[in-house]
Amino acid sequence: MTVGELVTANGVREKSFAFAVRMVNLHRYLTIVKKEFVLSRQLLRSGTAIGALVREADQAESKPDFVHKLAIARKEASETEYWISLLKETKYLSHRESASALADNAEATMANCSLSTIYYPLSPHSASLPLSLERMRRTMLPGVGIRATQYSVNRCFPKTSR
Numbered sequence: 001m002t003v004g005e006l007v008t009a010n011g012v013r014e015k016s017f018a019f020a021v022r023m024v025n026l027h028r029y030l031t032i033v034k035k036e037f038v039l040s041r042q043l044l045r046s047g048t049a050i051g052a053l054v055r056e057a058d059q060a061e062s063k064p065d066f067v068h069k070l071a072i073a074r075k076e077a078s079e080t081e082y083w084i085s086l087l088k089e090t091k092y093l094s095h096r097e098s099a100s101a102l103a104d105n106a107e108a109t110m111a112n113c114s115l116s117t118i119y120y121p122l123s124p125h126s127a128s129l130p131l132s133l134e135r136m137r138r139t140m141l142p143g144v145g146i147r148a149t150q151y152s153v154n155r156c157f158p159k160t161s162r
Contacts (some may be wrong), residue, residue, distance in 0.1 A: 012111045013058065016051035016073070019108045023047030026101065036092050040131070043083040045122050050108055051078040077109040
């Protein structure tokens with residue numbers, strides 16, 4: 001199976017594109033209704049970059065290039081989470097609006113993480129994690145399809161968030 005077939009089979013391309021569309025619509029709402037232009041522009045940039053990076057990963061020249069592009073997409077997802085949280089705390093987004101956007105962002109991130117585990121097998125010398133797989137499953141949304149491997153936990157839930 002090629003890298004492109006994996007991206008399509010996993011649904012990452014569709015999820016990241018749908019998330020980008022949502023970020024464009026959220027940017028439009030923030031600028032027209034809320035008259036917020038600076039933070040919403042940052043949100044638009046980082047939120048749409050995720051899908052663009054997934055498309056780039058689809059055309060990767062090598063497996064390490066593929067994983068690197070998905071890693072950058074995860075960084076963009078983390079930045080997007082920051083902007084959504086900031087918009088919530090500054091009352092530009094309600095709790096309900098921000099929770100929904102954060103859930104979509106988490107779903108796109110988890111799909112990226114599950115896909116990247118295919119190319120990064122576990123090292124036999126990996127240290128055990130304090131984060132249980134049960135806790136990881138509770139924090140994920142149903143239907144995301146992440147593979148429960150130690151590498152997935154490390155990549156998707158950095159030590160700073162434990």
